[in-house]
Amino acid sequence: MQDTTQTPSASDDPHAALAALNVRLDALVEQTGPDAWTTATPAEGWDVGMQIAHLTWTDEVSLTAITDPDAFQGVVEQAMQDPTGFVDVGAAAIAATGRDQVLARWRAARDGLGRALAETDPGTQIPWFGPPMRPKSMATARIMETWAHGTDVADALGITLSDDPAFDGALPHVARLGFRTRGFAYLMNGLEAPTSEVRVELTGPDGAVHEFGPADAEQRVTGSLADFCLLVTQRVHRADTDLVAVGEDAEGWLGIAQAFAGLPGGGREEGSRA
Numbered sequence: 001m002q003d004t005t006q007t008p009s010a011s012d013d014p015h016a017a018l019a020a021l022n023v024r025l026d027a028l029v030e031q032t033g034p035d036a037w038t039t040a041t042p043a044e045g046w047d048v049g050m051q052i053a054h055l056t057w058t059d060e061v062s063l064t065a066i067t068d069p070d071a072f073q074g075v076v077e078q079a080m081q082d083p084t085g086f087v088d089v090g091a092a093a094i095a096a097t098g099r100d101q102v103l104a105r106w107r108a109a110r111d112g113l114g115r116a117l118a119e120t121d122p123g124t125q126i127p128w129f130g131p132p133m134r135p136k137s138m139a140t141a142r143i144m145e146t147w148a149h150g151t152d153v154a155d156a157l158g159i160t161l162s163d164d165p166a167f168d169g170a171l172p173h174v175a176r177l178g179f180r181t182r183g184f185a186y187l188m189n190g191l192e193a194p195t196s197e198v199r200v201e202l203t204g205p206d207g208a209v210h211e212f213g214p215a216d217a218e219q220r221v222t223g224s225l226a227d228f229c230l231l232v233t234q235r236v237h238r239a240d241t242d243l244v245a246v247g248e249d250a251e252g253w254l255g256i257a258q259a260f261a262g263l264p265g266g267g268r269e270e271g272s273r274a
Helices: 014-030 034-038 048-067 069-083 086-095 098-121 135-157 165-180 182-188 226-231 248-256
Strands: 198-205 208-210 219-224 244-246
Touching: 014 098, 014 135, 014 165, 034 135, 048 069, 048 086, 048 135, 069 086, 086 098, 098 135, 098 198, 135 244, 165 182, 165 198, 165 226, 182 248, 198 248, 208 248, 219 226, 219 248, 226 244, 244 248
Parallel strands: 198 219
Antiparallel strands: 198 208, 219 244
């Protein structure tokens, strides 16, 4: 079994990290005003409004998975009819209601989800589109997605996130998920996962080193915590990161890494990093 040894993050509570990230992203959207709502983001065809609508849809569905598993199963059955476009269709319908409605709906969904995750028994298996998740794992997954889409929003609005406590505080959680989904990335790309172990050592904005995997693994990845998170959320091309891979398996993984559920994304073009 793969060793997931790691150094503890500055805040090891994903519920608190998710709440802080949501509040910060909300502030970014508010401070730029209504005119920025239709600003194009780095995700092709998605403006700021669509990014927030996507988070709204997913937060609402996540809450449904906790509070009404039978209703959630109905959502899964609908998704099976159009696995590649189902989420986008739902998000687009929310986006079409306009900025005020979307923001109100997002705030209600994320706050309701945050409470539900904190109040659910830690051992509960919450149904999902992939394997079921415990509350802590679902909170981590929501951190990953909120961080990724929030990064797109910040890029679109010309806001620098370096030294941002909420976004920096999310990095260890995103990286942990990115490491744990190594095998999943191969599965989603129709490939057989190598049996080799990988050691990952990532340096955070504060200089702390976050470690994953056995220390004696021959396959290794080193670099910045932020670049690793950008890569596993497919917000940057592999060539535009500072990540160093030692070993064929380590390099191969970085070429397909994805921390998110669902089919592999198209990623970003080389040289597109701001």
